[in-house]
Amino acid sequence: MKLAQRMSRLGTESAFEVLARARALEAQGRKIIHLEIGEPDFDTPKYIRDAAAQALAEGWTHYGPSPGLPEFRKIIAEQWKAERGIPCDADNVVVTPGGKPIMFYTMMALLEDGDDVLLPNPSFPIYESLVNFLGARPVPLPLGDENGFDLDLKDLESKITSRTKLLILNSPHNPTGAVLRPETVEGIAAIARKHSFMILSDEIYGRTLYEGRHLSIASLPGMAERTVVLDGFSKTYAMTGWRLGFGIMEKALAQQVARIQTNAVSCTASFTQRAGMAALTGPQDEVKAMVAEFRRRRDAIVAGLNAIPGITCRKPAGAFYVFPNVRAFGMKSAELERMLMEQAGVACLSGTAFGSYGEGYLRFSYANSLENIQTALHNMAEVLSVKAK
Numbered sequence: 341m342k343l344a345q346r347m348s349r350l351g352t353e354s355a356f357e358v359l360a361r362a363r364a365l366e367a368q369g370r371k372i373i374h375l376e377i378g379e380p381d382f383d384t385p386k387y388i389r390d391a392a393a394q395a396l397a398e399g400w401t402h403y404g405p406s407p408g409l410p411e412f413r414k415i416i417a418e419q420w421k422a423e424r425g426i427p428c429d430a431d432n433v434v435v436t437p438g439g440k441p442i443m444f445y446t447m448m449a450l451l452e453d454g455d456d457v458l459l460p461n462p463s464f465p466i467y468e469s470l471v472n473f474l475g476a477r478p479v480p481l482p483l484g485d486e487n488g489f490d491l492d493l494k495d496l497e498s499k500i501t502s503r504t505k506l507l508i509l510n511s512p513h514n515p516t517g518a519v520l521r522p523e524t525v526e527g528i529a530a531i532a533r534k535h536s537f538m539i540l541s542d543e544i545y546g547r548t549l550y551e552g553r554h555l556s557i558a559s560l561p562g563m564a565e566r567t568v569v570l571d572g573f574s575k576t577y578a579m580t581g582w583r584l585g586f587g588i589m590e591k592a593l594a595q596q597v598a599r600i601q602t603n604a605v606s607c608t609a610s611f612t613q614r615a616g617m618a619a620l621t622g623p624q625d626e627v628k629a630m631v632a633e634f635r636r637r638r639d640a641i642v643a644g645l646n647a648i649p650g651i652t653c654r655k656p657a658g659a660f661y662v663f664p665n666v667r668a669f670g671m672k673s674a675e676l677e678r679m680l681m682e683q684a685g686v687a688c689l690s691g692t693a694f695g696s697y698g699e700g701y702l703r704f705s706y707a708n709s710l711e712n713i714q715t716a717l718h719n720m721a722e723v724l725s726v727k728a729k
């Protein structure tokens with residue numbers, strides 16, 4: 341078998357590899373605390389599960405329209421217009437099996453060989469993987485803790501070329517938990533208007549926010565037509581396994597993205613879309629409770645990490661990750677990741693899993709119980725205090 345050349349350019353998410361190593365240790369009887377995987381540890385709220393069961397009983401078991409059920413797209417458009425100020429209606433929305441396909445479909449629809457794509461580094465590894473896969477060129481925008489992991493507008497503007505086609509944004513951000521400052525979002529919009537490139541704005545953590553308000557770049561004047569907003573249900577409603585997400589974009593692009601979806605998977609499962617409708621229109625108390633619990637854990641993990649000599653950790657304003665600086669240990673992040681798994685029984689990710697500028701950092705997901713987080717902090721403090729001596 342001879343694979344297509346492009347397969348050599350496709351990356352992956354190393355969180356799944358770390359999980360496999362953790363499982364191998366667990367199979368030998370070791371106890372591992374999982375702080376590597378980015379999925380809420382809560383169950384999907386019952387009213388959503390009930391809505392899916394009801395949809396199955398009602399016969400929502402057939403193919404549906406490729407862009408999604410019209411009534412679902414209408415609800416999404418109304419809510420995102422009201423809540424985020426994005427000018428849109430149902431025709432701007434494409435429903436997909438998870439938010440991830442929006443990355444794939446929109447990049448397939450927009451990118452040509454040799455196009456430049458600006459993207460924060462570190463960031464969600466699938467962005468860079470897809471850019472490379474499609475023959476475009478990732479151009480890193482380094483993020484650091486010294487300025488709160490905010491994008492540097494001067495750096496951004498200096499990297500624009502005649503080939504710049506797309507900028508990828510993600511706020512609240514995985515892996516740092518940072519939220520772009522409103523003035524940064526305004527500044528990016530001004531640059532995008534001036535140089536006329538598109539934006540893929542991954543807002544999947546937009547409702548997992550502890551401070552301030554989520555500002556979607558698509559809500560700023562003249563930006564809706566050049567922005568694809570990616571969002572979904574995995575994080576907000578603890579629905580990772582359901583595979584339900586969507587994109588909001590210009591109508592002509594929405595039609596092309598739906599056409600790719602027709603070619604790829606036909607449509608998103610009909611009964612999960614019915615459950616998604618219930619999720620959006622039902623009581624939001626459980627979402628609020630999840631965010632409140634994440635906030636408690638965030639406060640605990642930030643305090644605990646900062647109490648370990650050699651670690652400095654900023655308090656993130658959104659998502660459920662912390663990205664502490666561990667340079668003081670003088671080790672590669674990947675070595676530290678292995679050491680913590682093997683000696684402290686704590687699974688986390690090297691910052692380099694999110695790009696080369698993640699060197700010197702680790703990512704911990706705090707989608708785990710407060711009790712497990714406290715145990716992990718205690719075990720890490722012991723292992724790292726020996727290392728520090």
Ligand SMILES: Cc1ncc(COP(=O)(O)O)c(C=O)c1O
Binds near residue numbers: 437441510571572580
């Ligand atoms: C930044 C970011 N975008 C998108 C996704 C994909 O989410 P989904 O489950 O909706 O495909 C993730 C999942 O980890 C993520 O962290």
